[in-house]
Amino acid sequence: MHDTGTASSLLRDGFILLGAGLAFVLLFRRLRLGATLGYLVAGAVVGPQLLGLVGDADSKMGVAELGITLLLFVVGLELNPARLWRLKEDIFGLGLIQVTVCGLAIAGIIWGFAGFSLQAALALGLPLALSSTAQVLPMLQSAGRLRTPFGERAFSILLFQDLSIIPMITIIAAMSRNPADTAGPPGWLLVIYTVAAIAGLIAAGRFVLRPLFRGIGNMGEREMFVFAALFTVIASAALMQALGLSTALGAFVAGVMLADSPYRHELEADVEPFRSILLGLFFLTIGMTLNLHAIAERPLFVAVMALALIATKAGVITLIGLAFRMTWRSALGLGVLLSQGGEFGFVLFAQASNAQLVAPEAASLFGAIVTLSMATTPFLMMATRRLREQPVTEAEERDGPQDDGANALVVGYGRFGQTVGQILLASDIPVTLIDTDIEMIDVAGEFGAKVYYGDGTRIDVLRQAGAAEAELIMFCIDGDQITPDILEGVHEAFPNAAIYVRAYDRRALVKLKNGPASFVVREVLESAVKMARLALDGLGVDKSDIDRAEDMYRARDKERLRIQIEAGDVRAARALTAQQVPWGDG
Numbered sequence: 001m002h003d004t005g006t007a008s009s010l011l012r013d014g015f016i017l018l019g020a021g022l023a024f025v026l027l028f029r030r031l032r033l034g035a036t037l038g039y040l041v042a043g044a045v046v047g048p049q050l051l052g053l054v055g056d057a058d059s060k061m062g063v064a065e066l067g068i069t070l071l072l073f074v075v076g077l078e079l080n081p082a083r084l085w086r087l088k089e090d091i092f093g094l095g096l097i098q099v100t101v102c103g104l105a106i107a108g109i110i111w112g113f114a115g116f117s118l119q120a121a122l123a124l125g126l127p128l129a130l131s132s133t134a135q136v137l138p139m140l141q142s143a144g145r146l147r148t149p150f151g152e153r154a155f156s157i158l159l160f161q162d163l164s165i166i167p168m169i170t171i172i173a174a175m176s177r178n179p180a181d182t183a184g185p186p187g188w189l190l191v192i193y194t195v196a197a198i199a200g201l202i203a204a205g206r207f208v209l210r211p212l213f214r215g216i217g218n219m220g221e222r223e224m225f226v227f228a229a230l231f232t233v234i235a236s237a238a239l240m241q242a243l244g245l246s247t248a249l250g251a252f253v254a255g256v257m258l259a260d261s262p263y264r265h266e267l268e269a270d271v272e273p274f275r276s277i278l279l280g281l282f283f284l285t286i287g288m289t290l291n292l293h294a295i296a297e298r299p300l301f302v303a304v305m306a307l308a309l310i311a312t313k314a315g316v317i318t319l320i321g322l323a324f325r326m327t328w329r330s331a332l333g334l335g336v337l338l339s340q341g342g343e344f345g346f347v348l349f350a351q352a353s354n355a356q357l358v359a360p361e362a363a364s365l366f367g368a369i370v371t372l373s374m375a376t377t378p379f380l381m382m383a384t385r386r387l388r389e390q391p392v393t394e395a396e397e398r399d400g401p402q403d404d405g406a407n408a409l410v411v412g413y414g415r416f417g418q419t420v421g422q423i424l425l426a427s428d429i430p431v432t433l434i435d436t437d438i439e440m441i442d443v444a445g446e447f448g449a450k451v452y453y454g455d456g457t458r459i460d461v462l463r464q465a466g467a468a469e470a471e472l473i474m475f476c477i478d479g480d481q482i483t484p485d486i487l488e489g490v491h492e493a494f495p496n497a498a499i500y501v502r503a504y505d506r507r508a509l510v511k512l513k514n515g516p517a518s519f520v521v522r523e524v525l526e527s528a529v530k531m532a533r534l535a536l537d538g539l540g541v542d543k544s545d546i547d548r549a550e551d552m553y554r555a556r557d558k559e560r561l562r563i564q565i566e567a568g569d570v571r572a573a574r575a576l577t578a579q580q581v582p583w584g585d586g
Contacts (some may be wrong), residue, residue: 013054017284020046025280032378034135036343039280040371041288042097050292060285065247065585067278071133072248073233074275076255089155093155094324095160099337101131102316109308114301116358119175119230123357124366126168127348128309130161131338135277139381141376150330153321154337165344165500166249169351176355187553194245198253203235205257213263217438217453224272225263232258233271262441262453265434269460275355278341286346290371291364302365306372310380313340333388340377341370407431408472409465409497412455413440416502417522419475432465457486460495467494474500480508484515491516506564531552 020042028038107125145151200415240250314335321331349363414433454461498518503509
C-alpha cells in the first residue's frame with residue numbers, strides 16, 4: 001500500500017508541476033519574458049509557500065539537478081577543439097575578465113552596503129557575475145545573431161561563466177564553516193582528483209565512447225543512441241560525485257570529448273528533450289524553495305540589489321567590450337544582454353548555505369534578486385533597441401564561424417552528395433555534411449572531409465547542425481526516402497533555407513514537384529543524356545542532329561512531367577514515350 005501511495009503521490013505531483021509549468025511558460029513566452037521565469041513563477045505558485053499543492057522540493061532537486069548536468073554536457077558538445085582554439089581569446093580573455101571584475105565589484109557592493117561578512121559577500125557576489133545561458137542563448141538564436149561576431153562574443157563569455165562554476169564551488173568549499181566540509185579531503189588532494197578524473201574521462205572518450213557509438217551506429221539502433229548518451233552523462237557525473245567533485249564538470253568533459261566526433265549532432269538532438277525537461281524541473285524546484293515570506297519582509301532590499309546588479313554588470317561589461325575594441329553600440333548591447341543573474345547562481349547560493357556562509361533566508365533573497373534581474377532583460381533589450389541598433393551589413397551577417405556555421409547542409413554523402421559537397425566547398429561555400437553510413441563517414445575522414453553522423457530527415461538533427469542559419473538544405477539521399485511530409489516539416493521549421501532534393505526516379509519527382517522544394521533533381525537524367533549523346537556521336541550522327549534529338553527529348557519529357565503532375569499519376573501521357581525523333585531536315 002505504501003508503494004502504491006508513493007506512486008500516486010509522484011503522479012499527482014508530476015501532473016501539478018508539469019501543468020503549472022506548461023501554463024506559466026506559455027504565458028511568459030507570449031509576454032516575451034522567457035521560459036525560465038515561467039518555470040520559476042510556476043514553482044513558487046504551486047509550492048509550499050503559496051498554494052501548497054506540491055511539497056518536498058529537496059527530494060525533487062536531486063533529479064532536477066540532472067538538468068544542469070545535461071546542460072553542461074550540451075555546452076561541452078558545442079566546444080570542439082577547432083572552435084575552442086578560434087575563440088580562445090574571447091573565452092579566456094574577455095570571459096575571465098568579465099567574471100573576475102563583475103564578481104569582485106558585486107561582492108564589494110554586498111560587503112560594503114548590505115552588512116554581510118567578507119566571506120559571505122564573496123560567496124554571494126561571485127555567483128552573481130554569472131549570466132543566464134538558458135535565457136540568453138535562445139534570445140540570440142531567435143534574433144539570428146548567434147553566428148555573428150557579437151553572438152560569438154556573448155557565447156564565449158557564457159561558456160567561460162559555465163566553466164567558472166567549478167572554481168567557484170571550490171572557493172565556497174574552501175571558506176566553508178560546516179564541520180562536514182572541513183572534514184573532507186584537503187584542497188591539494190581535490191586538485192589531484194580533478195586532474196586524474198579529467199584524464200580518465202579523456203581516455204574513456206577516446207578508447208571507449210567513440211567505439212561504443214560507432215558500434216551502435218553500425219547496428220542502426222537509434223534508441224540505443226539515446227540510451228548510450230544518457231549513460232555517458234550519468235556515468236561521468238557519478239564518477240565525479242564519487243570523488244567529491246562537481247558532477248557538472250564530469251558531464252562537460254564528456255561532452256568536449258565527443259564534440260569533434262561524427263556523432264555530435266545526433267547526440268545533441270537525442271539529449272536535448274531530456275535536458276529541456278529536467279532543466280525545466282530544476283527551475284520549478286528552485287521556485288518551490290524560494291522563501292517568499294523572507295522576500296515579502298524585505299522587498300526594497302531585493303529591488304535595490306537587483307537594480308545594483310543590473311547596473312554594475314551592464315556598466316562593467318560595456319567597458320570591457322570597449323577595451324576589446326567593440327563599437328560602443330555593440331558593447332552596450334553585450335552589457336544589457338548579460339546584465340542578469342543566472343541559473344547557476346541558485347546552485348551556488350545553496351552551496352553557500354550548506355557551507356554555513358549565509359543563512360537560508362539570505363540564499364532565498366538573492367535567489368529572488370536573480371529572478372527579478374532575469375525578468376528585466378527582455379524589457380531592457382526592447383527599451384535600448386534604438387540606442388544600440390546599428391545597420392548590419394551583408395558582410396557582417398556572413399562573418400560567422402567557418403568550422404561550425406554553414407551556408408549549406410548536405411544530407412547524404414554518397415556518390416551524389418560527394419559531388420555536390422565538393423563543388424560547393426571548391427566555391428568556398430561553408431558546408432556541413434550529414435550521413436548515417438559509418439563506413440562512408442570513416443572513408444570521408446581519411447580524405448579530410450568532416451561528415452557528421454545523424455538522420456538528416458529529423459528536424460531536431462537539422463537544427464543542431466545549424467539549419468536555422470543555413471541558406472541551403474540539400475537532400476542527396478539515395479532511394480525514395482524524402483517524402484512531401486518531410487519537406488513540409490523542414491520548410492516550416494527553416495523557412496529561410498532553400499531546399500534542394502535528389503529524386504530517385506520519375507515517380508519521386510512527380511510526388512515532390514508541388515512541394516516546398518526550390519529544385520527537385522532526377523538523379524540519373526543528366527548522366528543518361530550524356531551517354532546517349534556520346535553513343536550518337538560514336539555512330540557518326542551529326543552534332544546538330546544530336547542537339548535536336550536532345551532538345552526534343554527534353555521538351556517531350558517536360559510535357560510528360562506536366563501532365564503526370566497534374567494527373568498525379570506517373571502512367572499518364574504514356575503515348576508521348578513512343579514518339580520518334582525525326583532526323584535531318586525532314
